[in-house]
Amino acid sequence: MRIMKMTCPVCLANATIRKTNRKHPQLSDVYCQCTNLECGHTFVMNVSFSHTISPSALAGDGRVRELLNALGQDERKRVLELLREEEIKS
Numbered sequence: 263m264r265i266m267k268m269t270c271p272v273c274l275a276n277a278t279i280r281k282t283n284r285k286h287p288q289l290s291d292v293y294c295q296c297t298n299l300e301c302g303h304t305f306v307m308n309v310s311f312s313h314t315i316s317p318s319a320l321a322g323d324g325r326v327r328e329l330l331n332a333l334g335q336d337e338r339k340r341v342l343e344l345l346r347e348e349e350i351k352s
């Protein structure tokens with residue numbers, strides 16, 4: 263697996279990621295420290311979602327199926343009861 267590499271914007275040496283602060287599912291602040299001892303720059307980079315290359319298998323009803331697969335038999339019955347109750351209300 264490739265690991266994201268950060269580069270110091272001052273001296274262009276590799277930088278180490280010290281901390282990641284997820285501000286939103288599609289946006290993170292990445293705290294970096296330059297590995298060049300003569301530089302020592304610490305800085306924050308923004309990493310944001312850009313676009314989809316291949317859609318998630320969890321899109322559409324995939325997520326619902328995944329949740330149902332994680333449930334036991336009794337829990338599935340309870341979900342069915344809840345859905346029926348909701349259907350009666352509407």
Ligand SMILES: [Zn+2]
Binds near residue numbers: 272296301
């Ligand atoms: Zn640097």
